[in-house]
Amino acid sequence: MQPSTAAGNDVDPIIWRAIAGNSVQIPPVGSRVYYFPQGHAEHANSGSPVFLSLAIPPFILCRVLSVRFLADSVTDEAFAKIFLLPINQSDDNDVTINDDDADDDVEKDVVSFVKILTPSDANNGGGFSVPRFCADSIFPRLNFVAEPPVQNLVIRDIHGCIWEFRHIYRGTPRRHLLTTGWSKFVNSKKLVSGDSAVFIRKTRTGELYVGVRRATRGNDICQRWTSTLLRREQTSSAGTGEVRWRTGQGRVATEAVAQAAEMAARGMAFEVSCYPRAGWADFVVRAEIVEASSTMFWTVGTRVKMAMETEDSSRTACFQGTVSSVILPESGPWRGSPWRMLQAFEHGTVYDTALDLRVATEVVVEERTALKQLEFGRLSVVVVI
Amino acid sequence: MQPSTAAGNDVDPIIWRAIAGNSVQIPPVGSRVYYFPQGHAEHANSGSPVFLSLAIPPFILCRVLSVRFLADSVTDEAFAKIFLLPINQSDDNDVTINDDDADDDVEKDVVSFVKILTPSDANNGGGFSVPRFCADSIFPRLNFVAEPPVQNLVIRDIHGCIWEFRHIYRGTPRRHLLTTGWSKFVNSKKLVSGDSAVFIRKTRTGELYVGVRRATRGNDICQRWTSTLLRREQTSSAGTGEVRWRTGQGRVATEAVAQAAEMAARGMAFEVSCYPRAGWADFVVRAEIVEASSTMFWTVGTRVKMAMETEDSSRTACFQGTVSSVILPESGPWRGSPWRMLQAFEHGTVYDTALDLRVATEVVVEERTALKQLEFGRLSVVVVI
DNA sequence: TTGTCGGCCATATGCCGACAA
DNA sequence: TTGTCGGCATATGGCCGACAA
Numbered sequence: 001m002q003p004s005t006a007a008g009n010d011v012d013p014i015i016w017r018a019i020a021g022n023s024v025q026i027p028p029v030g031s032r033v034y035y036f037p038q039g040h041a042e043h044a045n046s047g048s049p050v051f052l053s054l055a056i057p058p059f060i061l062c063r064v065l066s067v068r069f070l071a072d073s074v075t076d077e078a079f080a081k082i083f084l085l086p087i088n089q090s091d092d093n094d095v096t097i098n099d100d101d102a103d104d105d106v107e108k109d110v111v112s113f114v115k116i117l118t119p120s121d122a123n124n125g126g127g128f129s130v131p132r133f134c135a136d137s138i139f140p141r142l143n144f145v146a147e148p149p150v151q152n153l154v155i156r157d158i159h160g161c162i163w164e165f166r167h168i169y170r171g172t173p174r175r176h177l178l179t180t181g182w183s184k185f186v187n188s189k190k191l192v193s194g195d196s197a198v199f200i201r202k203t204r205t206g207e208l209y210v211g212v213r214r215a216t217r218g219n220d221i222c223q224r225w226t227s228t229l230l231r232r233e234q235t236s237s238a239g240t241g242e243v244r245w246r247t248g249q250g251r252v253a254t255e256a257v258a259q260a261a262e263m264a265a266r267g268m269a270f271e272v273s274c275y276p277r278a279g280w281a282d283f284v285v286r287a288e289i290v291e292a293s294s295t296m297f298w299t300v301g302t303r304v305k306m307a308m309e310t311e312d313s314s315r316t317a318c319f320q321g322t323v324s325s326v327i328l329p330e331s332g333p334w335r336g337s338p339w340r341m342l343q344a345f346e347h348g349t350v351y352d353t354a355l356d357l358r359v360a361t362e363v364v365v366e367e368r369t370a371l372k373q374l375e376f377g378r379l380s381v382v383v384v385i
Numbered sequence: 386m387q388p389s390t391a392a393g394n395d396v397d398p399i400i401w402r403a404i405a406g407n408s409v410q411i412p413p414v415g416s417r418v419y420y421f422p423q424g425h426a427e428h429a430n431s432g433s434p435v436f437l438s439l440a441i442p443p444f445i446l447c448r449v450l451s452v453r454f455l456a457d458s459v460t461d462e463a464f465a466k467i468f469l470l471p472i473n474q475s476d477d478n479d480v481t482i483n484d485d486d487a488d489d490d491v492e493k494d495v496v497s498f499v500k501i502l503t504p505s506d507a508n509n510g511g512g513f514s515v516p517r518f519c520a521d522s523i524f525p526r527l528n529f530v531a532e533p534p535v536q537n538l539v540i541r542d543i544h545g546c547i548w549e550f551r552h553i554y555r556g557t558p559r560r561h562l563l564t565t566g567w568s569k570f571v572n573s574k575k576l577v578s579g580d581s582a583v584f585i586r587k588t589r590t591g592e593l594y595v596g597v598r599r600a601t602r603g604n605d606i607c608q609r610w611t612s613t614l615l616r617r618e619q620t621s622s623a624g625t626g627e628v629r630w631r632t633g634q635g636r637v638a639t640e641a642v643a644q645a646a647e648m649a650a651r652g653m654a655f656e657v658s659c660y661p662r663a664g665w666a667d668f669v670v671r672a673e674i675v676e677a678s679s680t681m682f683w684t685v686g687t688r689v690k691m692a693m694e695t696e697d698s699s700r701t702a703c704f705q706g707t708v709s710s711v712i713l714p715e716s717g718p719w720r721g722s723p724w725r726m727l728q729a730f731e732h733g734t735v736y737d738t739a740l741d742l743r744v745a746t747e748v749v750v751e752e753r754t755a756l757k758q759l760e761f762g763r764l765s766v767v768v769v770i
Numbered sequence: 771t772t773g774t775c776g777g778c779c780a781t782a783t784g785c786c787g788a789c790a791a
Numbered sequence: 792t793t794g795t796c797g798g799c800a801t802a803t804g805g806c807c808g809a810c811a812a
Binding site: 256258 | 638640
Binding site: 503505506511516517556558559560 | 792
């Protein structure tokens with residue numbers, strides 16, 4: 001099975017990471033991971049996958065053979081295709097090439113800024129109000145002696161397509177704005193208020209990039225606090241029909257899940273597409289994390305803490321909670337599966353950001369979590385406290 | 386395996402048939418059919434499917450367990466989900482409920498009209514020039530004493546969504562036009578000149594329906610005579626990106642093909658999605674047709690005739706030709722497969738329509754055909770002459 | 771510092787009859 | 792009968808500073 005190229009060209013990993021979010025974890029080539037078919041199935045776009053053989057283990061140890069960083073041609077979402085080879089438990093040493101230093105270097109090579117779009121930003125006929133920090137740190141400096149100070153920005157999106165924006169500093173009081181070109185971008189990407197725009201600058205070359213993140217709605221706990229309902233959906237029966245892809249939850253074909261699980265269970269190399277989205281669980285998890293968790297004695301009352309990024313990636317906040325139930329299926333096809341074995345009750349959380357997380361303090365977190373389930377914004381790690 | 390419901394609601398079979406085209410053949414529930422994995426694979430949207438087991442027979446006898454008439458939520462194409470159970474050759478009697486009479490009755494219950502859109506019809510800011518016959522036979526009669534004669538039409542599309550069009554009879558000389566509402570429809574359905582609109586009226590209730598058929602381009606012989614190139618594609622790198630689905634050829638996920646073929650080979654019930662499109666071969670074919678063809682001694686020089694509908698379904702035309710080669714693979718995974726075993730050379734064709742088929746008289750038909758391959762417009766049957 | 775609003779201008783949309791194929 | 796065009800009215804897009812949060 002060759003990794004298919006039909007989904008488009010590979011994305012520069014540096015840009016990919018900046019657009020997907022800095023806390024997204026993609027296991028490096030050579031590392032050991034566990035593949036969770038149940039988690040994969042949760043990403044299917046319709047129904048439950050059909051497994052030809054009934055004996056699909058709940059988790060399968062694999063080695064990462066390759067990783068491709070890609071972009072969804074319809075939604076612009078960053079996603080990764082990971083090529084996995086099932087391996088034995090005894091094969092327990094990572095063969096990762098340790099290039100952490102190199103990674104750090106290149107990561108410092110970009111600077112990025114995320115803004116959640118206001119209604120004014122996303123309105124038809126409107127421009128984009130550029131926060132001061134973005135204008136100063138990302139965009140080229142304007143010539144402020146001109147009247148008005150103005151320049152044309154040439155920015156590439158995740159596909160490498162070029163977009164042009166007029167960047168002007170005007171108004172009383174003065175502020176930075178993107179005018180001409182912005183509206184076309186918003187319409188083309190089908191952005192609505194609540195979505196985010198990511199502006200990225202490669203510090204060495206000065207090249208500019210722009211990415212989008214869709215507002216997380218319609219999944220799990222996120223659904224409860226969001227006040228923006230299905231504004232992207234067809235509002236009247238005679239609507240334009242152009243935004244229908246918004247209704248689909250999963251991004252992965254049901255049959256692709258079934259096929260991957262089948263091949264994994266047979267010990268054959270297989271490929272999975274991972275869409276890192278807030279509120280969706282990773283189903284390919286570093287083996288070290290799974291193994292550390294499996295040695296933990298989970299019991300009701302265990303207190304846990306979860307670090308996660310806010311939606312605009314500007315800060316990291318914490319969930320704190322108590323495990324309220326531990327469920328390991330005792331029968332059925334998934335007997336003994338740790339997937340979503342934990343359910344936590346959240347309490348007494350201290351946040352260092354106010355806006356986005358405040359409503360969540362009032363709800364019971366019902367997600368069952370093995371390790372990385374309670375995503376909100378993006379979860380980075382679970383710590384027992 | 387339950388037929389999934391995620392693709393949308395079922396379409397009224399009468400409306401479905403009128404929109405798909407009257408010559409589209411969907412095998413009835415209970416009938417025996419042959420499933421051709423190779424033909425199915427030709428409908429995959431990327432690469433070649435991965436077959437887990439290598440022994441996939443080239444054709445598998447099945448019984449039709451159920452048929453669902455559906456509509457693609459993105460392209461509005463009519464397609465069918467057919468649920469098939471592999472059966473033995475000895476199980477040779479159809480269990481079809483003979484409801485031909487009933488079918489005939491209901492088919493007479495609708496009247497439809499197809500028009501290929503002119504540039505003026507598909508232009509932005511333009512209306513739709515309603516042919517006289519359509520206005521007379523499909524739309525409600527206007528009040529011609531009014532000045533101008535005008536009415537509002539309320540028409541449902543294949544999804545049941547309501548569209549409103551202003552139908553006016555004006556101009557000098559007088560003619561029927563759809564004005565207000567038409568442009569929104571064209572933009573929403575992404576119609577371009579060359580595509581077709583189908584207007585349907587249920588004679589009993591007077592209810593109106595509208596469907597679309599995309600111009601057949603990019604496949605086989607159709608590609609050679611069409612002069613309209615990829616006008617729907619993104620023209621600039623900063624384009625809107627809204628028409629990208631036009632680039633995809635197949636409509637079926639590669640993994641779905643692999644899974645269906647696997648299950649068919651194992652004798653398990655499976656489901657396939659069939660998109661009846663001109664230029665694409667049916668991969669689920671009535672058993673009687675396949676068996677009749679397999680008793681035929683095919684040889685180079687055999688003269689064949691093929692009836693087919695013109696694109697606007699108004700008339701039936703004929704291809705005539707001579708078999709120029711007969712190829713049965715002698716080795717490889719598809720040894721002995723009849724799929725596309727015939728290649729025909731076209732000659733001396735007599736058409737009873739002029740416009741759409743005339744260029745095809747000048748080309749060599751290179752398609753290899755088992756039975757139903759030389760689709761142009763829509764092929765209905767091959768006859769040895 | 772930055773989100774939203776009303777004003778105002780430019781452009782695009784879209785209805786029309788004229789005319790010709 | 793019907794496809795295409797130019798004219799013209801109107802709607803929408805989109806840039807602007809004012810003002811307030």
